Amino acid sequence: MRDSSRFPTQRKQTIRNRLLAGVPVLSNDLAAEFGVSEDAIRRDLRSLSAEGVCERVYGGALPLSTASGPLTSRLNDSPAEKSRLAARALDLICAGETVFLDSSSTNLSLARQMPQVLGVNIVTNSVLIAAALIERPGIEVNILGGRVNHHVGGRVDAKALDALAEYSIDRCFLGACAFDPSEGLAGFDRDDVIFKRGLLEMARSTAVMLTTEKLGTFAPYRICKPTGIGTYILSPDAGQTLRDGLSGAGCRVLLAEPDPLKEPI
Amino acid sequence: MRDSSRFPTQRKQTIRNRLLAGVPVLSNDLAAEFGVSEDAIRRDLRSLSAEGVCERVYGGALPLSTASGPLTSRLNDSPAEKSRLAARALDLICAGETVFLDSSSTNLSLARQMPQVLGVNIVTNSVLIAAALIERPGIEVNILGGRVNHHVGGRVDAKALDALAEYSIDRCFLGACAFDPSEGLAGFDRDDVIFKRGLLEMARSTAVMLTTEKLGTFAPYRICKPTGIGTYILSPDAGQTLRDGLSGAGCRVLLAEPDPLKEPI
DNA sequence: ATGAATCGCGCATAAACGTGCATAAACAAG
DNA sequence: CTTGTTTATGCACGTTTATGCGCGATTCAT
Numbered sequence: 001m002r003d004s005s006r007f008p009t010q011r012k013q014t015i016r017n018r019l020l021a022g023v024p025v026l027s028n029d030l031a032a033e034f035g036v037s038e039d040a041i042r043r044d045l046r047s048l049s050a051e052g053v054c055e056r057v058y059g060g061a062l063p064l065s066t067a068s069g070p071l072t073s074r075l076n077d078s079p080a081e082k083s084r085l086a087a088r089a090l091d092l093i094c095a096g097e098t099v100f101l102d103s104s105s106t107n108l109s110l111a112r113q114m115p116q117v118l119g120v121n122i123v124t125n126s127v128l129i130a131a132a133l134i135e136r137p138g139i140e141v142n143i144l145g146g147r148v149n150h151h152v153g154g155r156v157d158a159k160a161l162d163a164l165a166e167y168s169i170d171r172c173f174l175g176a177c178a179f180d181p182s183e184g185l186a187g188f189d190r191d192d193v194i195f196k197r198g199l200l201e202m203a204r205s206t207a208v209m210l211t212t213e214k215l216g217t218f219a220p221y222r223i224c225k226p227t228g229i230g231t232y233i234l235s236p237d238a239g240q241t242l243r244d245g246l247s248g249a250g251c252r253v254l255l256a257e258p259d260p261l262k263e264p265i
Numbered sequence: 266m267r268d269s270s271r272f273p274t275q276r277k278q279t280i281r282n283r284l285l286a287g288v289p290v291l292s293n294d295l296a297a298e299f300g301v302s303e304d305a306i307r308r309d310l311r312s313l314s315a316e317g318v319c320e321r322v323y324g325g326a327l328p329l330s331t332a333s334g335p336l337t338s339r340l341n342d343s344p345a346e347k348s349r350l351a352a353r354a355l356d357l358i359c360a361g362e363t364v365f366l367d368s369s370s371t372n373l374s375l376a377r378q379m380p381q382v383l384g385v386n387i388v389t390n391s392v393l394i395a396a397a398l399i400e401r402p403g404i405e406v407n408i409l410g411g412r413v414n415h416h417v418g419g420r421v422d423a424k425a426l427d428a429l430a431e432y433s434i435d436r437c438f439l440g441a442c443a444f445d446p447s448e449g450l451a452g453f454d455r456d457d458v459i460f461k462r463g464l465l466e467m468a469r470s471t472a473v474m475l476t477t478e479k480l481g482t483f484a485p486y487r488i489c490k491p492t493g494i495g496t497y498i499l500s501p502d503a504g505q506t507l508r509d510g511l512s513g514a515g516c517r518v519l520l521a522e523p524d525p526l527k528e529p530i
Numbered sequence: 531a532t533g534a535a536t537c538g539c540g541c542a543t544a545a546a547c548g549t550g551c552a553t554a555a556a557c558a559a560g
Numbered sequence: 561c562t563t564g565t566t567t568a569t570g571c572a573c574g575t576t577t578a579t580g581c582g583c584g585a586t587t588c589a590t
Contacts, residue, residue: 006291008578009322016344020377027536037580042537051345058536058587127399127408130392134413141392145410145428148395150402163410273568292546302570307547323546323577537586547576557566 011036012044019054019063026060078211079109081235084256085209086110089173089233092207092254095119097170100199101129103149104175106209108132114139123167125160125195142167149192161198172203174229178219179210181242184226186219193221200224207231212238227251276301277309284319284328291325317478329478343476344374346500349521350474351375354438354498357472357519360384362435365464366394368457369440371474373397379404388432390425390460407432414456426463437468439494443484444475446507449491451484458486465489472496477503492516 011034018025027045031038045061048054054061086109093099096119101107103126111122111129117138124130125144133141144163174196177187185208187193200206200223212235226245231252234243238255246253276299283290292310296303310326313319319326320343329342351374358364361384366372368391376387376394382403389395390409398406409428439461442452450473452458465471465488477500491510496517499508503520511518 007289007322007324007327009327010289013344036578038536039581040579043578046538051348127392127395127406130413131396134392134415137415141413141415143392143408143410143413145408148399148406148408150399150406301568303546304548304571305569308568311548532590533588534590535586535588537584539583539585540581542581543579545576545578547574549573549575550571552571553569555566555568558564560561560563 008040012047015041015044016048016051016053019048019061022063024060024062025054028059030060077105078213081211081256082106082109082209083113085211085233085235086113088254088256089207089209090114092171092231093118093120097121098123098168100124100164100167100169100172100203101126102173102175102196102199103129104173104209106211107173107175110173110209123164123169149189160195164199164202169199169203171205171207172199174199174206174208174223176208176210176214178217179208179214179226180216180218181226181245183218183222184228185223187221187223188219190221193223196223200228205230207233209233210238211235215239215242273305277312280306280309281313281316281318284313284326287328289325289327290319295325317482342370343478346476346521347371347374347474348378350476350498350500351378353519353521354472354474355379357436357496358383358385362386363388363433365389365429365432365434365437365468366391367438367440367461367464368394369438369474371476372438372440375438375474388429388434414454425460429464429467434464434468436470436472437464439464439471439473439488441473441475441479443482444473444479444491445481445483446491446510448483448487449493450488452486452488453484455486458488461488465493470495472498474498475503476500480504480507 015025015030025045027038027041030041030044034041045054045056049056049061053064055064082105085106089110090113098121101111101122101124103124107124108126108128111124111132114120114133114136115138116136118136119138121140121142122129122133123142123144127143127148130141130143133139144160146159146163174185176185177192179185185196187196206229208229208231210232215234215238227249229251231254232246233254233256236255236258243253243255280290280295290310292303292306295306299306310319310321314321314326318329320329347370350371354375355378363386366376366387366389368389372389373391373394376389376397379385379398379401380403381401383401384403386405386407387394387398388407388409392408392413395406395408398404409425411424411428439450441450442457444450450461452461471494473494473496475497480499480503492514494516496519497511498519498521501520501523508518508520
């Protein structure tokens with residue numbers, strides 16, 4: 001049994017927090033985690049449902065607070081691959097650096113995987129990334145203020161660039177929308193793309209994580225050519241020709257660990 | 266029996282210190298540790314609970330962190346009461362208004378309860394509040410940028426006030442730290458308090474939600490006198506004298522719905 | 531359609547709780 | 561030293577709370 005949950009009250013509070021954070025919960029998982037029967041968990045969920053915190057479903061409960069908007073849907077797309085890319089990206093970050101994390105679901109995964117006491121200075125335009133990092137004592141968090149773009153989940157307007165000028169960015173992780181080996185990076189939101197271009201100019205080194213589904217896709221606004229990015233972080237199932245092409249053009253290419261589930265034994 | 270606890274007073278002090286340090290305590294563990302019956306421990310905990318040091322739960326007591334503690338612990342304190350206060354506060358907000366939500370766990374509860382399509386413009390210095398509102402299509406979200414204060418969970422430095430000047434605030438919900446009927450509102454963080462003072466000056470109307478545990482408490486930095494706040498939102502179990510006093514001083518006092526569980530049928 | 535998993539409900543049980551009362555030690559005053 | 565008072569404590573008893581289990585009903589997946 002977890003130490004923080006010796007009391008029924010604390011157990012319920014833990015579940016409540018999880019649901020309020022948008023995490024769906026399974027009855028049998030919770031029962032195992034807290035060392036009680038599923039009945040006890042079900043009673044908790046019944047009560048939390050009456051509070052309006054969650055909606056009970058067969059097998060557990062779903063958070064009621066978060067809407068299923070454009071952002072959350074992206075967060076649920078291939079989370080495992082994003083997590084593996086982010087784990088690889090973490091190797092790039094050194095203590096003492098100032099790192100910009102652009103608003104992106106893959107960068108959010110990166111933020112969530114950051115150790116508690118990594119001595120870095122994070123600058124971000126994403127409220128979700130900032131929220132994910134608040135509790136880490138070893139991480140300094142700076143957020144760019146202003147109007148939050150509902151599609152992007154962060155700030156991307158022109159003034160954000162001015163605010164960015166306050167910081168000296170060692171390393172920048174761009175949020176990618178679309179990538180094609182000949183066209184380069186592109187985005188769907190004009191303001192967002194303008195912001196990303198400015199970001200690329202200001203940062204001393206740049207990196208981007210690309211899930212395989214984004215390879216060979218297009219978007220209306222160009223961000224930069226393929227050579228405009230210093231480091232690409234790709235899944236191992238990315239095409240060999242693409243990897244060779246990027247390497248040949250002088251870009252660094254890092255591969256994430258392969259999916260253990262897809263491994264042939 | 267522990268040496269430091271031969272006397273009842275010392276035993277109680279030991280428990281008090283433990284709770285103030287944020288450690289949850291179990292009745293039967295304490296009984297065994299100090300060599301007394303659980304009744305004696307329960308009496309201690311009752312007393313400490315009356316002091317406002319802890320919250321009694323089935324099996325023992327949980328530390329009742331003062332507003333000086335870290336953010337997450339505050340989020341777990343009496344969530345039901347905060348939720349009821351927030352539900353009452355929601356009545357104050359009208360469509361089309363520009364509302365500032367100060368960094369506070371009660372205001373976070375307010376944000377979470379906001380309807381999807383309430384046509385309001387929210388300005389906040391809290392990344393958690395901004396994150397909670399991202400997916401609501403009818404709510405415009407603006408966040409004050411800069412360095413995020415780990416204790417407060419938002420931005421409170423001097424430049425935040427400059428950024429605030431960009432907005433015309435119709436209504437402001439202050440995050441309260443401590444309140445005493447004669448002293449007024451006070452806070453634990455100097456920067457935070459300076460920010461709150463500026464906020465009060467800029468907003469056309471002001472409100473604050475106060476959980477019962479905060480009534481009659483003190484903090485080092487004064488924010489304003491009791492009459493400096495336009496509307497108080499209190500739990501129905503707040504003292505009648507306090508309510509009359511505030512009403513008599515010209516403040517509006519709203520009461521949240523009572524706890525349905527505590528109702529006599 | 532059929533089997534497995536999950537659910538809701540009622541009941542039993544054990545632990546924790548509150549209250550009232552008696553006891554004993556500590557303490558102050560005569 | 562005695563007496564009365566306060567304080568802390570333990571115990572008994574009835575109540576509340578949290579939990580687990582059994583059973584039939586429901587839901588899900590194949």
